[in-house]
Amino acid sequence: MHHPQQHPLETPRLKVVGSSQPKLVHTPSQQSIAASDDYYSFSDITAHSSTSKVTVVPYQTAPSRNPSTQDVHTHIQDHIPQPEDSQDKQIQPARAVASVRRPSMSRPPTATRGEIRLLDNGTPTPGADDSPYIRFAIDQLTRDEELRGAGRHGSLATTDYPVERIVPDEGLGYYTAVPNKTVATDNNNNSSSNTTMEQPESTDTLIAVDPPSDTYTHLPLTFIPYVLRPAFLAIGILLCLAMVAALIFCNVWSQQKDGLSNYVYFGGSKYFVFEFLPQLLGMVIVLWLFVVQAAVYRIAPLSSIARAGARDTTLQRLPMLPKNFVLPDLSHFTYGEPVVGVCLFVIWAVNCFTVPLLSCLFQPRYYGTLQDGGFRWVSVQGVGWTLVVIYALLVLSLFAILARFGFGVSGLQWDPVSLADVIPLIQRSNVLHDFDQSEVTPNVGGHLPPRKLRLGYWKTSSKPDNFYALGEESAPLKRVSSVDRLLEKSNGAATKTADPATVDVERQELHNKDSFERSLHSPFFRYRWAPWFLKDTFVVAWIIIAFVLLIAFLAVSFVNRPLDRGFLPLLPTLPSASGFSSSNFLFSFIPALLGNFLFLAWQPIDVYFRAAQAYSDLSSPRGAFAEKSLLLSYNSCLPLEATFHALFAGHYKVAYISFISVASLALPVLAGGVFMARFYAENGQVRISSYTPAYYTLVAFAIVYALSFLTIWPRRIRYLPHPLYTYADAISFLYQSPLLVDKVFREPRTKTDLITRTIVAPPGESHKALYAFGVYYGQDGKEHLGIDRLRRLEGDE
Known part of the structure; x- marks a missing residue:
């Protein structure tokens, strides 16, 4: 077929091959500042060229005016292939507002069915899919600058980047970002599991199900940390009961027998026993309570959500890190865990006052009624009985913790002690859209709307397979791509006269979007908290x-x-x-x-x-x-x-x-x-x-x-950009991470399985996986701040 040449000054035209059922293919961006030369997907490792080190070619637009919403709609519609019976169809924009330059890409040696062939001269060819260029053109024609008439702050090619990207090479050339890649698909196979673009809107909803009886493939949701299990918690309870018994014995014996022992001299072994040993024993209990308290903080938010007794803001307000030290933490009273709140208050009282009280429990007293008179060590009654009451309350509190967490459903498959443990909780969640732009907000709890959440097993309305996730019951799976949202706005604007208020709203939205992008690159936001x-x-x-x-x-x-x-x-x-x-x-x-x-x-x-x-x-x-x-x-x-x-x-x-x-x-x-x-x-x-x-x-x-x-x-x-005390704080750095849709992290069976997947070298690579925190491209194809995986270049050590 003869391909007409385009004059350099003419309006750029994009051609596609028509078919009886044409459609716009949303091609995900696997480009990641996070990572590397080639951010990879395990489903398309073979599609990568081992010698390709393509750098980013920046693009620019030069709008001459602020177009209206109708103009934006016209540009989008003119660049979308329409159903035609003809064999070849040209798509030409109604007006050219920008010259589009697409990043250069390596040409694969062959093109087979189901692969994407990209020719260097950009000429569409039968058997090739030009939808990536259409997608690129849409992005160019609908960028923020066209409504605001201002250039974008920052570029992938800029060298004065104020905030570390996920892997900056610092001029050494170890890592470079690459342009968008398309994912090879086959007519007989599903798309890659690592697709990094939000899917079209779905009508599926999450339906809660009971934990499956097949414990081999679906773990029971009864896990609790070992320090809160009955056997281990019983040891601590017995230790506290032993302390109570010892205090009662000392008080009673000291009153009935005129003291506990003779006071010999200032110093020596008896001085150590009565003046230092009680504090040491009390401090052992305090250190053990630190471990119990940390475990309670760690699982209380998730367990509360799993039992459907949590408040609408438990996820974003209830801390997962211990805070009950100098001052008591009363947050559990506010967010639906009064029993835990009482127990933590008692633990705080024990930590603050038992050691000082134990230090003055024993004093020497002179007894003139004794033969030849003398000093004896006695137990101070008021101090002793006060300690008995405090430790008795601690025992009751530990029993309450055992009753609260030691039996029944905890909602946990294993102990959530690390960032990696958060990934399985949100891989298939339907509330991640609430976290949009939350990574740079100073208060994630105030950013998220109240929602009644549940942690457990689910199924969707269209698929019977059970899976484990944190989600909202009977809520839709909201996954709408940015292109779909833009088309919806444009279609709505085409059916009515342009309203200045609507235009202002859209401009405000784009302004907020641009502000978010600037926040990602700003050291003021990145290193704020x-x-x-x-x-x-x-x-x-x-x-x-x-x-x-x-x-x-x-x-x-x-x-x-x-x-x-x-x-x-x-x-x-x-x-x-x-x-x-x-x-x-x-x-x-x-x-x-x-x-x-x-x-x-x-x-x-x-x-x-x-x-x-x-x-x-x-x-x-x-x-x-x-x-x-x-x-x-x-x-x-x-x-x-x-x-x-x-x-x-x-x-x-x-x-x-x-x-x-x-x-x-x-x-x-x-x-x-x-x-x-x-x-x-x-x-x-x-x-x-x-x-x-x-x-x-x-x-x-x-x-x-x-x-x-x-x-x-x-x-x-x-x-960090914001606090890290709640699970919502951690999720804000993961909600768009490609790790959530990576095969490596998909539904691990056990904690050992998760650890193994996380530390081993990914398929097709000889080095162990690297991870980083910085600006990366999320599943929606946009820049985000959070955690992503890195990939070494071939030949790097």
Whole structure:
């Protein structure tokens, strides 16, 4: 067939081969700044050229005026093939508003049925599908600039990109972005599972179903973390009951037997048993409660949604990271989990007050009725019975947690401890459209509309297959492509006279779209958020406060030799019949309370650095392996376990901060037992004396704690566009990710299956998969900020 040549100055014309049933093929963009030279799909690996390294050719438009909505409609309609019986059909726009340049692409050596052949000269040929060019022309003719008369800010080819793309090559040429590729299809086969364009609108709805009885292919939704299972939770309950029994015994025995043991001298083994051991035992319970509390936070939002008892905003408001440290977290009362709220409040009270109270539980008291008289260690009755009540409430709270999570349906297939565990929850969700542009909003919870969600097994109205997902019952699967939405608007505008208000609305929408695109590339939005206590101003304030208090503490400790001479108590020191001494209580409870405050104040810092480490590694210019990013689960680790894991992974800041979170428990333990009222014979006075070995150890830990604030300054890679405390926050970085439609992540059977798929080398590649956080092309063909996978170029090491 002879192909007419087009004069350079003539209006560009696009030709397609007509057929009896022509249609517009929505060709997905697999281009990803995320990734690489060739963002790939496992269904079309063979279609990639191993030697092709095509770079992006930028395009420009030069509108001379602001066209009306009718003009936009005309341009779109003129570029869509119409059904004709003729063998060849020309499509020519009514008016040329832009010269269209399409990216150059490699020509495949052969063209077979079901493949897409792209000729370098752009001439349509029988057997070739020119719909990608039509799609490209539509994108050009309907771009934002045509309504606003302004050029787009930023381009793929620009070099002054202010925010890291998913893999910037930094001028080294290791990774380059490629133009849009089409996915090879076959008439006898479905399209690739990695299609990166939203599908046409569907009338399918999600229908809730009971968990299938086939547990081999469909896991039961009864999983709970091991620390919340009856066997393990029973161990903690028994430990608390043992503490209650020991407290009751000490109180009763001390009253009936005139004390517990003779007071020999200031120091020694008995001094350690009565002044330091109770705090250590109490701190063991506190550390164990940290693990239980983290597990409750982790599964409470999802379990609440699975049981259909959640509020409409549970997903975006209920935190998944623990926050119950210095101040109590009452959010569970607000969002449909009052039982969990009560339990967490009791846990907060235990964490805050039990260790300071244990530090003043035992005091020496003089008994003149004894033979030759003498001092004996006694249990302070008021303190002892207060501790009994607190620990008894803790036992009841643990039973309530066991009843809430230990039995029945939890909605979980496995423990959601990492970013990778979020992917199976939303792969086939019908509420992801709510997250549009949420990745750059400062408050994801305020961005999402209230919805009654459910986590469990579903089927669609058109297919009987069961699948696991987070979704809204009886709601449609909203998947409308940007082209369809544009055609709907244009068709609606063609049937009525142009309304200025309608035009203003459309311009506002396009303005919002352009603002979103600029936000993706703006460092102000990308590096906007860190916890308030880790903002630059506050970090400086903490460092200054820590050093000022440390200097004051050292001055008070060593000026005028108070350690040797002691100091006046200024309060009565004689113990009452119940063993209470005002001065001993004050100088035991208050120092321990201050030390416990410092201990608890470090925990939110530790939680944030553990959670942000995955995003930190993903923000690296070279990306990160799954073991150091998507699969990180530091917040589910036991005390010191996270330290060792972080050391082996090379996350030294996380390792140090998590170590200090445990080591700082020495502050309340030592501070609560270092002071005691003693009689100084040389002065004939009762003075407060300090136990020198414990005091020097306390000074050393205080110095280390103060210096540790120099390490908490988060670098830029730990800043995010918005908080990361809820599951909605995490989903906002994944809702358009190609990972959701990747065969590698499709419906993993078990947690082991998910981990294996995530860390192994993808089919057709010799290197392990890399992942990154940055700007990428989502399933809708648009730019988004979030998590995507990287692909190495051939020959790169």
